[in-house]
Amino acid sequence: MKPVYLIPALLVALGALSGCATHESQQQQLEDAAMTFQSISEVPQILQDAPKDVMRAGESLERAKRFAGYWGSAEDVIHYAYLSKRYSEIARQHSEQLQNQRRATQLSMELERLRQAVQEARILDMQHQGRWLEDQMVSLAAAETDRGLVMTLGDVLFRAASAELGASANRTLLKVVHFLQLNPKRRIRIEGYTDNRGDAAENLALSKARAQTVGDFMQSLGIDAGRIEVVGYGEQYRVAENASARGRAQNRRVEILFSDEQGRLSSPR
Amino acid sequence: MIKHLCGTLVLFAMVGCASDPAPIEQLRLTEQALNQARSLGASDLTLAEQKLAAAEAAMKSEHYREARLQAEQAELDARLAEARVLNEKSQQGLAELHRRIARLREQLGALQ
Numbered sequence: 496m497k498p499v500y501l502i503p504a505l506l507v508a509l510g511a512l513s514g515c516a517t518h519e520s521q522q523q524q525l526e527d528a529a530m531t532f533q534s535i536s537e538v539p540q541i542l543q544d545a546p547k548d549v550m551r552a553g554e555s556l557e558r559a560k561r562f563a564g565y566w567g568s569a570e571d572v573i574h575y576a577y578l579s580k581r582y583s584e585i586a587r588q589h590s591e592q593l594q595n596q597r598r599a600t601q602l603s604m605e606l607e608r609l610r611q612a613v614q615e616a617r618i619l620d621m622q623h624q625g626r627w628l629e630d631q632m633v634s635l636a637a638a639e640t641d642r643g644l645v646m647t648l649g650d651v652l653f654r655a656a657s658a659e660l661g662a663s664a665n666r667t668l669l670k671v672v673h674f675l676q677l678n679p680k681r682r683i684r685i686e687g688y689t690d691n692r693g694d695a696a697e698n699l700a701l702s703k704a705r706a707q708t709v710g711d712f713m714q715s716l717g718i719d720a721g722r723i724e725v726v727g728y729g730e731q732y733r734v735a736e737n738a739s740a741r742g743r744a745q746n747r748r749v750e751i752l753f754s755d756e757q758g759r760l761s762s763p764r
Numbered sequence: 765m766i767k768h769l770c771g772t773l774v775l776f777a778m779v780g781c782a783s784d785p786a787p788i789e790q791l792r793l794t795e796q797a798l799n800q801a802r803s804l805g806a807s808d809l810t811l812a813e814q815k816l817a818a819a820e821a822a823m824k825s826e827h828y829r830e831a832r833l834q835a836e837q838a839e840l841d842a843r844l845a846e847a848r849v850l851n852e853k854s855q856q857g858l859a860e861l862h863r864r865i866a867r868l869r870e871q872l873g874a875l876q
Binding site: 609612 | 841848862
């Protein structure tokens with residue numbers, strides 16, 4: 496008979512024990528979970544984005560509250576309060592992620608619009624630069640003559656007595672290539688000239704070779720061969736006296752004659 | 765002594781009554797959630813892993829209720845870690861878009 500009496504007493508003791516130790520934390524957990532749940536269920540966006548998680552957070556919270564009404568179920572209260580809080584947090588994260596994704600879609604469209612705008616602006620800018628380059632050629636490197644627009648490449652662009660281009664030539668010639676790319680109808684005639692020192696036939700050959708080198712360089716950068724004429728004039732058509740070193744240096748040159756916008760070049764000399 | 769024994773018996777009886785069947789399905793779900801979070805690169809999985817280990821230990825000693833509670837919490841810990849990592853990635857995506865847009869705006873400004 497003795498044990499039968501003991502059972503209720505033990506039950507009470509057990510309940511009291513677990514109840515006392517955890518009652519406070521149980522209450523705390525329950526309040527936390529309820530607050531977290533309230534904070535998310537107040538936000539329509541979260542309800543819309545994560546309805547299932549919100550629902551589960553609510554259900555778990557209800558369960559925790561129900562257990563709180565019984566003695567000795569602190570562990571369950573804390574457990575379901577914990578689950579409820581987790582569901583609430585998951586709902587919040589999920590909704591934030593979806594909002595970010597929607598924003599990303601909008602931004603991607605804006606990005607695409609901007610990309611197109613930049614592309615258009617770049618084309619405009621290139622046309623601008625083409626005009627600017629043209630202006631620059633007229634004002635600096637090239638001179639308007641009765642034969643048309645002429646650009647003179649000095650002797651220094653070549654290695655001495657050779658048809659090989661020096662490194663400094665590239666920059667200048669690249670400008671010309673760029674100009675021709677932007678003005679696809681224009682054509683050029685490349686003319687080589689020398690001073691009067693040495694053999695006339697050799698000079699003629701050298702002048703032709705230098706002009707050809709310039710033409711080849713432009714072709715290698717994609718200018719159609721049909722747009723380029725190449726001529727060597729040797730010692731003829733000097734621009735300065737051959738008596739002085741300075742004058743001879745001026746005579747050793749390559750001239751690039753530009754056609755008009757329709758591609759008409761003046762006839763060769 | 766007898767009192768003591770009785771108390772222990774009652775305690776076991778109570779635990780026995782309250783305990784569920786072995787939560788095999790829940791453990792499977794938890795493992796799945798953990799694997800998924802891991803594969804997405806979630807970093808803060810320590811809590812979930814500890815609870816899963818505790819659940820597995822409880823399973824071995826046939827404390828099925830404890831196993832279920834631990835496993836349920838571990839599952840949600842893992843799902844939250846996963847949701848966080850996805851949210852973080854979407855934020856990084858947004859930041860990258862903002863950067864690219866700013867760069868394009870700059871280019872556009874320089875061209876106009």
